[in-house]
Amino acid sequence: MYGWIWRTLPGNLVTRGLTALVLAGLVAAVLWYVVFPWIEPRVSLDLTTVGR
Amino acid sequence: MAIPWGTILWQMLRRTRDPVRCGGVFGHYPDPMRAALRVLGDLSVTAGLVVLLFCAYLLWGTGSYTAGQQALLREELLAEGVPPGGEAGEGRGGPPGPIRLGGAVAMLTIPRLGDDYRYAVVEGVDQDRLRMGPGHYPGTAMPGKIGNFVLSGHRTTYAAPFNRIDELRRGDLILVDAREARYTYRVTGKRVVDPAEIGVVAPVPGRPDREPTRALITLSTCHPEYSAAQRLIVSGELEERADRLGRSG
Numbered sequence: 001m002y003g004w005i006w007r008t009l010p011g012n013l014v015t016r017g018l019t020a021l022v023l024a025g026l027v028a029a030v031l032w033y034v035v036f037p038w039i040e041p042r043v044s045l046d047l048t049t050v051g052r
Numbered sequence: 053m054a055i056p057w058g059t060i061l062w063q064m065l066r067r068t069r070d071p072v073r074c075g076g077v078f079g080h081y082p083d084p085m086r087a088a089l090r091v092l093g094d095l096s097v098t099a100g101l102v103v104l105l106f107c108a109y110l111l112w113g114t115g116s117y118t119a120g121q122q123a124l125l126r127e128e129l130l131a132e133g134v135p136p137g138g139e140a141g142e143g144r145g146g147p148p149g150p151i152r153l154g155g156a157v158a159m160l161t162i163p164r165l166g167d168d169y170r171y172a173v174v175e176g177v178d179q180d181r182l183r184m185g186p187g188h189y190p191g192t193a194m195p196g197k198i199g200n201f202v203l204s205g206h207r208t209t210y211a212a213p214f215n216r217i218d219e220l221r222r223g224d225l226i227l228v229d230a231r232e233a234r235y236t237y238r239v240t241g242k243r244v245v246d247p248a249e250i251g252v253v254a255p256v257p258g259r260p261d262r263e264p265t266r267a268l269i270t271l272s273t274c275h276p277e278y279s280a281a282q283r284l285i286v287s288g289e290l291e292e293r294a295d296r297l298g299r300s301g
Contacts, residue, residue, distance in 0.1 A: 001063060001090075001091050001094035001095070002094055003090075020054055029103065031105060032105070032108075032109055032113060033110075034110040036105075036113065038104055039106070040109070040110065040114065040209075041179055044179070044280070045110065045208075045209070045228055045278070045280065046110075046207055046208050046209045046210075046215065046274055046280065047205050047247070047280040048177075048182065048204045048205060048207065048272055048273045048274050048283070049177050049182075049189075049204045049272060049283075050245065050247055050248070050249055050250055050252055050253060050272055050283050050285075051247075051248065051249070051250030051253065
């Protein structure tokens with residue numbers, strides 16, 4: 001999978017490396033700002049109140 | 053012995069560009085079983101990285117939301133005459149009005165946890181309110197009043213306001229700056245209880261049937277850290293009330 005992505009990226013080593021970094025950054029940003037805030041209330045790992 | 057990292061890295065990169073091995077997603081390995089395992093391996097590594105990133109988000113990412121909400125709560129308190137530093141001084145005075153759910157209750161200062169340990173307490177302990185900061189259980193006593201002033205706060209996420217309340221010792225100060233006065237509580241004890249033990253929030257803790265005669269404070273958070281198995285409870289009793297200047301009675 002990653003091997004295929006790497007082989008599919010155009011350009012020389014430097015261009016591919018930078019493109020791969022940007023892609024990884026984009027995925028991380030979508031997770032951090034969209035996916036995680038949506039998931040977090042549904043897993044409730046830090047419960048603090050009593051009696052519920 | 054020197055490890056030829058440069059050569060190893062170059063060989064790895066060369067392998068991926070080897071025309072004989074090139075193909076589609078599954079083309080790298082002619083055997084479909086190996087190809088499937090390869091994809092499964094990639095997905096597992098990805099899942100691991102995503103979970104790690106999620107943990108980082110819980111610990112550090114959620115705090116920025118709380119910081120923003122705290123700023124709003126502090127502004128609300130400042131408008132009501134409670135300085136953000138929590139220091140005693142001039143204020144609006146007078147009896148506190150009713151506080152709506154999600155509104156600011158008071159500033160909480162705990163010197164033992166650092167000179168800059170200050171949180172605005174929000175009214176309500178549901179999920180949405182506790183993300184804003186420590187929350188006051190609706191229906192329990194208001195600051196300084198006879199009964200039990202009960203607060204709850206996150207231990208590890210959303211700026212983790214109650215992360216270190218396990219460090220509190222008997223006699224430590226808990227300062228609560230409400231609109232009308234600064235209330236000074238002293239820690240009397242702490243213990244770990246079952247999450248179902250609702251008696252700790254009663255006006256007289258553990259004695260739900262009794263009428264309160266003393267002004268108490270109770271802090272609750274999860275325990276152990278990173279778990280929701282138990283609750284850590286810190287108890288205190290009111291020692292002093294200092295009215296704000298400009299109090300109109």
